[in-house]
Amino acid sequence: MNVTRFLFACALMTAQAGVWADLAVTHVNILTMEQATVLADQTVLVRGRKIVAIGPANELSVPEGVQLIDGRGHFLMPGLTDAHVHVDPDGGRDLLFYLANGVTTVISLRGDERFLALREKLLPDDAAGPRLFSCGPFARDIFDIETGVETVRHIAAAGYDCVKFYGDWDAGAFVAATATARELGLLSVGHAPRNHDFDLIEASQLRALAHLEETVYADPALNAWLDTYRGRGDEPAAYSDPGRALGQRIESIAQRVAASGVWVIPTNIVIDAYLKRFTDAFESFSRRPYLQYLDPATRAEWHDNRGHGRAARFHQQFRLQQLMLQAFYKAGVPMALGTDASQAARLSVMPGWSVHEELQLAVDAGIPAFDALKMATTNAARLFKRENEGVIRAGARADLLLLRTNPLEDITNTRDIAGVVRAGHWWSRSVLDARLASLQEREDNTASAP
Numbered sequence: 001m002n003v004t005r006f007l008f009a010c011a012l013m014t015a016q017a018g019v020w021a022d023l024a025v026t027h028v029n030i031l032t033m034e035q036a037t038v039l040a041d042q043t044v045l046v047r048g049r050k051i052v053a054i055g056p057a058n059e060l061s062v063p064e065g066v067q068l069i070d071g072r073g074h075f076l077m078p079g080l081t082d083a084h085v086h087v088d089p090d091g092g093r094d095l096l097f098y099l100a101n102g103v104t105t106v107i108s109l110r111g112d113e114r115f116l117a118l119r120e121k122l123l124p125d126d127a128a129g130p131r132l133f134s135c136g137p138f139a140r141d142i143f144d145i146e147t148g149v150e151t152v153r154h155i156a157a158a159g160y161d162c163v164k165f166y167g168d169w170d171a172g173a174f175v176a177a178t179a180t181a182r183e184l185g186l187l188s189v190g191h192a193p194r195n196h197d198f199d200l201i202e203a204s205q206l207r208a209l210a211h212l213e214e215t216v217y218a219d220p221a222l223n224a225w226l227d228t229y230r231g232r233g234d235e236p237a238a239y240s241d242p243g244r245a246l247g248q249r250i251e252s253i254a255q256r257v258a259a260s261g262v263w264v265i266p267t268n269i270v271i272d273a274y275l276k277r278f279t280d281a282f283e284s285f286s287r288r289p290y291l292q293y294l295d296p297a298t299r300a301e302w303h304d305n306r307g308h309g310r311a312a313r314f315h316q317q318f319r320l321q322q323l324m325l326q327a328f329y330k331a332g333v334p335m336a337l338g339t340d341a342s343q344a345a346r347l348s349v350m351p352g353w354s355v356h357e358e359l360q361l362a363v364d365a366g367i368p369a370f371d372a373l374k375m376a377t378t379n380a381a382r383l384f385k386r387e388n389e390g391v392i393r394a395g396a397r398a399d400l401l402l403l404r405t406n407p408l409e410d411i412t413n414t415r416d417i418a419g420v421v422r423a424g425h426w427w428s429r430s431v432l433d434a435r436l437a438s439l440q441e442r443e444d445n446t447a448s449a450p
């Protein structure tokens with residue numbers, strides 16, 4: 001059925017069948033993420049946790065009794081995914097941080113039974129947090145094929161969504177274990193085993209690298225260059241440009257990663273945040289408004305370790321990784337957005353807000369805004385083989401982000417959130433803000449209790 005006929009049929013059904021939608025976002029500009037353009041003045045109908053119809057606002061009638069969200073002047077795009085996080089298994093504040101930032105799905109790369117329970121807790125449509133996928137315990141330091149294969153089988157049988165590879169591995173065991181994950185339909189994400197070079201990733205069936213820096217560590221030339229900055233103070237003017245020193249090397253790595261078919265979840269924000277924390281930039285970094293939600297113990301720890309004067313290597317690693325991100329993009333490496341955020345923000349990466357910052361880094365690296373947004377929407381869905389997500393179309397999951405301004409014009413507009421639809425449930429900005437404020441109040445009360 002073509003689109004026009006489909007929309008006509010939808011309109012007819014609407015008129016005939018009465019209430020068949022629960023929620024409507026009307027007169028809104030839509031960024032479907034299937035094309036890099038905005039469709040003006042549309043209406044989106046949602047039923048349960050699915051989008052059931054989209055059409056020009058003056059053609060698609062809205063049934064009586066549905067919850068109406070006036071989208072006039074606003075921009076609707078799919079909710080965001082952070083494909084590399086570490087949530088608090090006991091259901092901490094980070095869950096709200098994600099939701100309040102329009103992050104409707106997260107993938108926790110390390111888990112145990114508590115994460116499976118949390119995944120259940122987050123299943124209801126009105127849960128105040130993102131949908132959770134969880135990897136099992138790390139599959140790490142394995143040196144025989146049988147153990148490698150059994151470990152992956154156990155993780156799959158226990159009901160986890162993915163397996164995270166970590167540590168040193170025997171090559172045969174790594175190849176067999178990643179092949180088992182593929183066979184079982186279990187997403188495999190990992191660090192590259194540090195006792196091998198990139199050959200092993202090429203030989204394996206690993207689906208995604210958990211950090212772009214894995215490709216740095218797997219390359220002797222890049223490592224040797226970074227090591228010349230080890231232990232040096234922060235004096236950026238004295239540093240050489242990695243592009244000039246390593247341009248061809250970066251190029252050939254990008255080609256190789258692209259040819260291998262492995263996905264990359266860059267997480268460049270981790271290096272950026274470390275850099276800011278350990279240099280003079282700390283003062284301005286620590287004044288970011290969202291850091292009011294940082295727990296006091298972490299805040300104190302950040303303050304004690306600030307500007308320790310050994311930032312040269314971070315500085316150069318960040319520049320190198322940004323160049324590599326650009327090269328990977330140009331080479332066509334499939335990438336999903338991830339930030340390695342954790343509840344206590346141990347890596348100086350704040351859950352939820354981190355996604356917008358990583359989007360900014362992708363754009364800074366030369367990736368067009370639309371393609372950066374794809375990393376957090378359609379690509380993330382592809383990584384997880386959930387084709388009917390991360391897009392706005394009839395039949396897709398109703399995880400949506402309502403923005404006041406156009407994210408294609410300025411990537412920082414993804415922070416300009418008017419509301420979030422999570423599994424069909426509407427969260428307005430004022431409700432999200434009230435929830436954040438009450439978190440803060442509780443914290444203040446705890447802190448001032450005798």
Ligand SMILES: [Zn+2]
Pocket residue numbers: 084085086109340
């Ligand atoms: Zn991690």
